[in-house]
Structures are given as structure tokens and as C-alpha cells.
Amino acid sequence: MRNKWYGQQPKHDESSFKLFFSVFTIIFLVMTMIIIQVLNSGIYGSVDKSLFEARDNINQYVDFQMSLPTMEELTWAILNEKEADNPQDERPKLKPNRYLAANIDVVLYDAKGKIINQMGYMAQPYDFPLDDSRLNVIEQEKILTYWGKEEYYRIITVPVGNLNYPEIAYASILVNTEQLEISNRRTVRVVISVMIFFWVVSLFASIYLAQRTRKPILESFERQKKFVENASHELRTPLTVLQNRLENLFRKPQATILESSESIAASLDEVRNMRLLTTNLLNLARRDDGLTPELTTIQPEFFDTIFTNYQLVADENSKMFKGINRLEHAIRSDKTLLKQLLTILFDNAVKYTTDDGHIILTVSQVEKSLLVEVADNGVGISESDKIKVFDRFYRVDKARTRQTGGFGLGLSLAKQIVHSLGGTIKVRDNQPKGTVFEVKLPLQQMS
Template sequence: MKFIKKVSLLPWKWKLTLALSVSIFLTYSIFSFFEFHTVSSWLLNQEETDMKQAMEQVVQQLNIKERDLTEEELTDNIALLEKLNNNNQLIRVLDDDGHAILSDMNGDFPIIEPNQIYNDEQFHYISIGEQNSIVYSKELKLPSFKGRVEIIRSLQSLDKVREHLRFAMMLFTIAALLISGLIGYFISYLLLRPVNSMTKTMKKIKNTGFKERMPVYRQKDEISDLTIIFNEMMDVIEQSFQQQKQFIEDASHELRTPVSVLEGHLSMLNRWGKNNKDILEESLVASTEEVTRLKKLIISLLDLSRLEQNRGESDLTPERVKLVLEHTIRDFTMLHQDFTFQMKLDSLHLYKVSEQHLQQIITILMDNAVKYSFQEKNIFLHTYETDHHFVLEISDQGIGIPKEDIDKVFDRFYRVDKARSREQGGTGLGLAIAKKIVELYKGTITIKSKVGQGTKVMVRFHI
């Protein structure tokens, strides 16, 4: 357990090196173990096969049917045994009493005593001193003689081969351990190089900002995917940071004006307004207007902040969609009696948006349409379906938006005509809030506009 705990504290480079080295080493060791025993078994089988062949030849030569050899005649066949014998092998013929009447030994190795007879035709592995041998015997029947033929083969050569094989495999195992260590270190280096690069990039980001990116490797693997995701994440973080920075700058600028106006009027009241009713009334009206504008701005900022955290529950039905649209048109007709509001509802199938958010979207878009319509005061609201999408379309015949500003009007605090927007009490957050709501429900909002002819805003939600 202590060893495992120490290993767990090592850097990942050495963990991977150790893991790869151990796995390669164990794999090679297991392979070598089975290979050694396979080769040893094959060599022993070869020895047994050779002994069987030698036994068959000896018995066949001695058991000649045309001749009836006596025991005395058998003793004269030493030349036959010498001819059939192999290196490190003893061939002998034993009588029923276990006495060797014919024997030939090729080599120098200890043998078993003649009276130690194995009567079964099986291979017997014996050890005499430090020498290993194998014994094989077979019955010999002649008309005038009955006994056994016995072959004893020394396994000295086999033991030497096995010893050399074992030594070679040990050397290869040690070499495999060293090579596996080098391979493991190299592979861990390759595997961790992107991680090290990511670490360096993160340190640079920490010190210099969000401009640094990881190099994307050519090979399409998990590490490459990780670098791509990391770079994409850094793009999002940088964009979010820039938006936050811009948001803070814009918010500070927007808040500075009403706060400065309030400060000025309060200072004027403090100096002269206490005894001057005209100054008092003027300052109170101006301060009230600025507080109202400041309240709107703060509410819009809070709404935008809440939208970035969650979205409402989808509780709409076609009946509720119709009710919301009609209620909104009725409210705007009452507030702006000099405007003409028209509505055409070709579809009410909107289910995946909360009623509150739908109300908020329509209010923002209708309010913008009213604000920027000075001469032709006609507003048209139309709903319909196309390509499995519910479309909410609000058109006006107002001043329109220049082409170069259409993509910017959804930015926070952006105004096409800042002076006029401020006079009308706008915060520059309406369209930003509307777009954020639409995106929460995977929808899209687009604008088509021509200067002097009007603007059409289209909101699409997938049905």
C-alpha cells in the first residue's frame, strides 16, 4: 500500500512511464515463460521420439525371424549397437535376471545399475548425481532368449540448451525492461506534450491575457480534439471577457449621465433651490426623469442578467398565445392612440416558450417600432408557420436602420441615433434582451430594414 501511495504521488510523466514499462515487461516475461516451456517440451518430445526410433531399430535388427540367436550369439552383436547408438546414449540388452549381456555406451555419464529394471514401456526421467537422464525399455522375445532392451540417454545437452535459453531470455528480459522504460518515457512524452503545451499556454494566458492559443496537431485523435475544444473555449472566454468589459464600460457610461444630472440638480437645490420655487420645481422634475431613466436601465440590466442564468418554463397554448398578442395590441393602442395597429394571426402553434418571455419579446419589438415611427404611424403584427417554424413578424414604416448598423443593433447599449434615443428614454438594451430570450429557446431573430421606408423584425421558433 505504501508503494502504491508513493506511485500515486509521482508526476503523470513517470506514472505513464512506469505503467507502460511494467505492462511491456510483464507481457514479454509471460511470453518468454511460455516460450521457454514450449521449447523445452518440444526438445523433450524430440528426445523421446529419437529414443523410440532407436529402440525400434535395435529390436528390429535383433529380432530376425530367419535366425535363432542364442544368448552367446547376442553378445557378439556389439558392432550392431555401436552402429545404432547416438551421442550421450547407452543401449544395452538385459536378461530376465537384469544382467546386461550386451551393452554399448557413447559418451561419459553416470547410469543406473543393471538390476534397476523398468518393466513398462514408458519414459522415466531419473537423476543420477547432478545428471538428468531418460530411460526407455522394451521387451525382447527370441526363440532362445527372453529379456529387455534398454536405452538410457543423458539429458546433459538438453540441460545445456535449456540453460543457455534461460540465460538468453533473462538477458532479453533485462533488455526488454530497459527498452520498455525508454519506450514508456518516449510515449509518455508524446502523450503529455499537448498537455504541457496547454499548461504553458495557460501560464501565458494568466500573465499576458486571452490572446494565446494552443497549436492544433495534424493527427485526428483525442488530444487533437482536446486542443480544438480548448481553443474554442478560449475564444468563447475571450469573447465573453470582451463583452463583459464592453458591457461595464457602456454601463458605466450610461449610468454616469443620469448620476451626473442628479448630482448637478441636487447641488443646485442645495445652493439656491431652497428659497427659489422655480429652481426647486425644475430640479425636482429633471431629477424625477433621470431617476425614472436610471430605474429603467437598472431593471433592464437585471433582466439581462437573469436571462443569462436560466429560462422560464414553457407554459404556452394556442389560446394563451392569442390572448397575449391581443392584450399587447390593446395596451399599445390605448397608450399610443395616434398609431394604427393591425394584427393577422395565421398561426398560434407556439408551445416551447414561456408566456412571460413571449410578452417581453413582443413588448420590446412593438416599443421600438413605435419609438422610431414619426410620420407613417402604422404597425403590423403577423404570425404564421413556415418550414416547421413559428414566425412572429412586426413591421413598421418608420425611419429605418442603415445597412451597416443592422448587425450592431443587438449589441448592448448600441443606438443608431444616440441623441434621439436618449430623448425618447431608451436604454439601448431592448433588442439585446429580446435576442437573448430568443436564443434561450434556440430561436433566431433577424431584421430587414431600409432607411426612410421602415423595418421588419422576424422572430422564429422551431415547432
Template sequence: MKNIIKKVKSSAIVKNDGKNFLHFFLAFTVIFVALAVIIIQVMQLGMYRATDQNLHNLAQNRVFLEEAANNQFGTSDSQDSGFYGPNNSVIFYDSEGKSFMPSSESNGRISTNFVMSRLQKAMKFNEKQINTIQTVSVKNPYGDNWHYRYLTTSQFIITNSDGTVTPVYVQIFSNVDQIQDAMSRAMWVIVTTMITFWILSVIISLYLANWTLKPILAAYEKQKEFVENASHELRTPLAILQNRLELLFQKPTATIIDESENISESLSEVRNMRLLTSNLLNLARRDSGIKIEPEPTTATYFENIFNSYEMLTENAGKKFSGNLKLEGTVNLDQALIKQLLTILFDNALKYTDSEGEISVDVIKNGGFLTFAVADNGEGISDEDKKKIFDRFFRVDKARTRQKGGLGLGLSLAKQIVEAYNGKITVEDNKPKGTKFIVKIRVDSTISNPAKIFQKL
């Protein structure tokens, strides 16, 4: 048991499960990180848009700038130099980048606004920031820091008392504490939500990794079962052949007539092996895809098949009836359809006793063609109906082997039907026996009278 568990853990499928999980997990992580960054960027642009537009408008407002200059240079009666309204502040710089605003330590007329003095100490002029909007935080010793968006511009000129002009740089500030608070709360919600969904993506990644492996595991198990069944089917005839040949060597002087039974049984097993290998080859080819090659088909095609079936049932001491209702010409792959019908007919022939009855119906209704193959044999239980199309499945293995069945025919029949995107079902044939029903879609081109084939 420990060896089995060790093999399972070291198998390529289990290792690939970890790789699948990692791929899904990384994919979800990239998606959530990218989504969070995009949302935050868009939110910031949206929240600061009105503030940034106000800064640009103030930079173009000469009346506002002149009032600010008068206040800062001491030519105004206002005692709040550089402070304009609840949110806006202005600092002027000369051509060398020095502030015109007197510091709080000067002996001259100073700003009585505490916020503005803090802002003056925190700011340094940078010519590279002209005409760009920046963000700055000013330390507040009594509480949370103040946050500002500011614009630096050089579009203002001061006229001196002697008539000369001085170009100055202007920094216009707008307080964004409320926006910053809202941004912080929004970012906390976004980050928390993203982390929650990111953790959820771990669970989803595990689920998807397992889900994607289900068909692989199912195919792996079917392949393993197929190989085991094929090996088992080959082992039995090989063992019989070996025993029969060993018996022949034990009697070197015996004639062919004396050992006819051994020779006959050996030939029978060789035929079974040939049939098995042929069916295995057909299954392998069908697994790679069935190519349908349709050709115009009339009722005559099915009548010829019915004639062959009638001869086979008569030789087996049984009865056959065929019902053909086909108007016009349909496009069918005649080789595949014949193989399909023959598999169903051969299955019915094997599982009906002497004097049994077998019927084959071919009916075209609209764009669909329906085949129904029924017998009055022993029937199939409801439990076995679920497995009847599995490879190597046989209802009664001992009896099936006596009849030459390998459990591959119905699997081939199902593959042919699926190639037509059709449907095959099995049900009880009242009052006794089994009925297989196949329904496929076909195209109709020419209209002919319906033909009924009925021989008892």
C-alpha cells in the same frame, strides 16, 4: 503601459493559467507513465509465457530429470553434464543446498560445457524460491551476458545404488537471450514513443490551458465592459441631475413654474436611471438562469397584445398590422413571451419616423412558433447586425439616448430566446427597415381554427 502589463501578469487569470497547465501536464504524465508500465508488464508476460510453461513441463517430466541426473552424476556417456538442448540446463542440489555437479576445478569427471560451469558459479540455492520462476544473468567474459529464466523444484527423488533414496532439489534453466533482445528493442521503442508523446503532451497542455481560459477571459472582458458601460450610463444622468439641482439653488426665490424645465429634465433623468437599474437587475437575474413556467396559451393572448400595440402606434402617429396564425393551444411562459415581443415592438417603434409602419407576425408551423417584428425605419448596417444583441450597444448613441434607449433590451430578448433553446436573427426588411425573427419550439395540444388579426 508598463503598469498595465504588470497588472496583467499579476492578475488571477494569468496565475490560474499556470495552474491549469500544471494540472494538465501532471495528468498527461501520470497517464503516459501508467500506460508504459502496463504495456511493458503485459509484453513481458506474453513473451515469457511459453518459456515459463516449458519450465513447468520439464519439472514434471521424469524421463528428462532422470537423464539429467545420470549425466550430472557421471552415469551417462554424455560429456555435457547438466546441458540439455540449445536452451535448457539443469543443476541438482542436495538437502543442504549443495550442488551435485562437480566444479570445473575438480579432478573427477567435470562438465566440459563452458556455459554450464559459469551458470554453476553464478547460482546459489535459495529454499524460498521453490516453485517460483526467477530470472538470472550470467557473466560472459567474451560478450554480452547470458540471460536465463529458471524454476526451482523439490519434486524429484534419486535412488542410490544401495537402494536408499535421496530427495533432491532441481533448478531447470532456459536461455532467454533472444527474448531479452526482443524485449530490449521493444522497450526502447515503447519508452521512446512514450517520451515523444509526453513531450507532445506539454504542447497539448499549454493549448488546453489557454483553450479553457478563453471563455473565462471572454466573460471577464464582458463583465469589465458591462461595469464600465453601466458606470458610464449612470454618470450622465447623475451629472445632469447635479447641474439641474445646482441651478435651482442659484435661484432660491424662483417658483416651480419658473423652474419647470429644470424639474422636468431632472424627472426625466430619474426615470432613465430607474429604467436602467431595473434592466440591470433583470440582466443579473437572467444571467443566473431563466426559469420557464409554461401555461396553456391561445390566440386570445396574442390578440390582446396586438390591441395594446395598436393603441401605442396610433398615439405615435404610426401604423400597426398584426398577423396571427395559431392553431390550438400552446404551452408558453406568457410573461417572458410578452416581454420578448414588447422589447422588439418598442425597438421598432423608436426607430421608425412619423407615419411609419410596424408589423408583428405570430405563426405556428408544426412544433415551432415564429415571431417576426418588422418596421420600415432607417435599418441597421451589416456590421452593426453582428453587435446588436451586445449589452449597451446602440447604433446611434446620440439619437438612441434622445429616444430613451439604453442598449439593454435586445440583450434581454436574446436571453429569453436562448432559454427556449430558440434562435433570434435580424435582417433587412424589403424595401426598407429592419425585421427581427424569432423561432422557438412549442408543444401543441388542442386544435382550433386559425385566427388572422389585421388592423391598419
């Protein structure tokens, strides 16, 4: 029965999308708030500075406001065409004051909150009530002006202790910010619109990133799933044979070892196959974990020794073997991995050549690479099989490799070894028939 867990696919897409989209949303919210705060600080910074300066010089503003002519005096002066600098005019003269700002209006109150100073025709705030609950705090408010229009003002209310005008208890300092507010609202709308646009873009970016993140996970999951299914399939056959042979022996308890030798031999063959399979699986798992090669100095004679051993194996299998060693200098590589790689390629050539087949293994140095070629005159590999020949558990001739004990793991393991050594492996046709496996490994610098 198929494992339920391996029949399912990991659902990382939705969780990855939520994670990316949440991160983008938080980023854009924080950016929007920061930008709006910076805008407000820049727009109202100079206004607030003027308000604090006016607060610190409130007595000058009080003196100025109280020295302004009343509406009756101003009307009388205009009707009688009196000049402001008439020496006979005994009214207080308006003198320039470096502490006063032209854009500031001041409303003066007595202790009961009644407005003391007279607001002229040009004064904007009209009948502004006193709020002494929040002194020395700048606030933004909408105020009805003398002309009946509501406009935004920045306001700070402060206590007053003026010796010249002891009846004045409080003063509200106001600056009209209607135009600044309009400009600020327009800018904020633009900023929010831009942020919403990019927030929508982040939605699609989150989907794209989630899919990109999910792709390698799915590929790894599919490889793992296929690997487990194939391993289970390969183990099923020897286990079935063992079970049948053991059940057969159990049914014949009186049989001698000689009479049961065939079943025992077949069982031992299957045990050897299972041992070889599990060894290859462990080797593949070690390669997947990213085994770091151990570089050592390898003399050219190392390959001559390997070729001598291969000659013995070829003779036992009625094959013709020729080892060609063209190395003249020592190289640096992983001796164990290199030997395992050569053995896999040689063993593969032995399996896929007929009796009296020819196998040629050549080792040479090409520029800064170690070139290994294993050529045979066997059955060859079709173009469609060449694409999959390095896949795990893939066999070109399943019936033949079953007889020779192959599991389709050797070439996959060879590819893993080549990649761990930073090289490449290719397969091509041999002429007039057969296959050539070509491996190029970068030579490490000699210390």
C-alpha cells in the same frame, strides 16, 4: 478609474496546459508499465512454469543428473565403439522420463555449496556458485557459460532430500533465456519509443486543448468586461445629472418647489432611466442564468389584447400602428416571455420612427413555427449595424436613443428571449424604407 480586476485577463492557459499534460503523462506512464509487465509475463510465463514443474519433480532431475556418464566413461565408450544398449555394459542406462525438460540445466550442491554433478562439454552454466539465501524464488541473472560468454538465465534454487543421493543438499534449476531477453529488450524499446512519440503528441494536444478551453473563458470574460464597462458608462450620465441637480438645489435653500420644479423633473427622469436600466440588466442576468420557459396554452385573443395596448402607446407618440393577428388555433409557449419580446420589438420601432411613422406587427403560423414580424418605416439600419444590433449597449444612433431613453439593451434581451424559446431572430430592410424584425419560434405540441 477603471477597475483593476476587469483590466486583466484570466490566466487559465498555463494552468490548463499543465493539467492536460500531467494527465496525459500519467496515462502514458501507466500504460507503458502495464504493457511491459504484460510482455514480461507473456514471455517468461512458460519458462517460469517449467521451473516450477522442475522444482516439483526435483528428485527425477537429481536421479537423471547422477546417472549421466562421466567424461572419462563417455570418452572410453567412444574410443571402444561401445553401443549404449550393449547388454554387457553395466553402466546405468538413460531412460526417458516424462517429467524432464530438455531446456533445463540442473546444478547439484552438497551442504557446503560444492558442485557435485559433473558439467559436461555441452552444459552451459559453468562454475555457478550456490546462493541458499533465496530458496524457491525465481530470479533473473547473468551467468558465465562454459564457453566464456555471459548469458541471461532464469533460476530457482531449491533444497533437495533425495534418498538415493543423501549427499545432495541443494539444486539450482536454470533455463537459458538469452534469446527471450534479446527479443524482450527489442520489444520494450519499440513500446517505449511509441509511447514517447505519443507523449510528445500529447504535448501539442495539451496546448490545443488548453487553448480550446481558454477560448470560451476569454470570450465570456470579454463579454463580462464589456458589459460592466458599458453599464458603468450608462449609469455615469444619470448619476452626474442627479448630482448636479441636487447640488444646484442645495445652493438655493430658499427656493420654492415651483421654482425648483425643472431640476426636480429632470432628476426624476434620470431616476426613471436608472430604474429602467437596472431592470433590463437584471433581466439579462436572469436570461444568462438559463431561465427555463414556462409553457402554457395561449389563445389567439391574447395577441389582440396586446395590440390594443400598443395602439394606445402609438397614439400617444403620434405613430400609426396596425396589428395583424392571423392565428386561428391556440399555441403553447411562455406567455410572459412572449409578451416581453413583442413589447421590446414594438418599443424599438416606436423609438426609431419619425412622427407619423408607420408600424405593422404581424403574428402568424408558418408550418410548425410562430412567425412574428415587426415592420416600420423609420431610419433603417445599415449593413454594418445589422451585425452588431443585438449586442448589449449597442445603439445605431447614440444621440437619438439618448434622448428617447434607450440603453441598447432591448434587442439584446430580445435575442436572449428568442434563444431561450428555441427560435431565431433576424433583421432586414423594409421597402421602401425602414426595418423589419423577423422572429420564428417553434410551436410546442398541444397536450
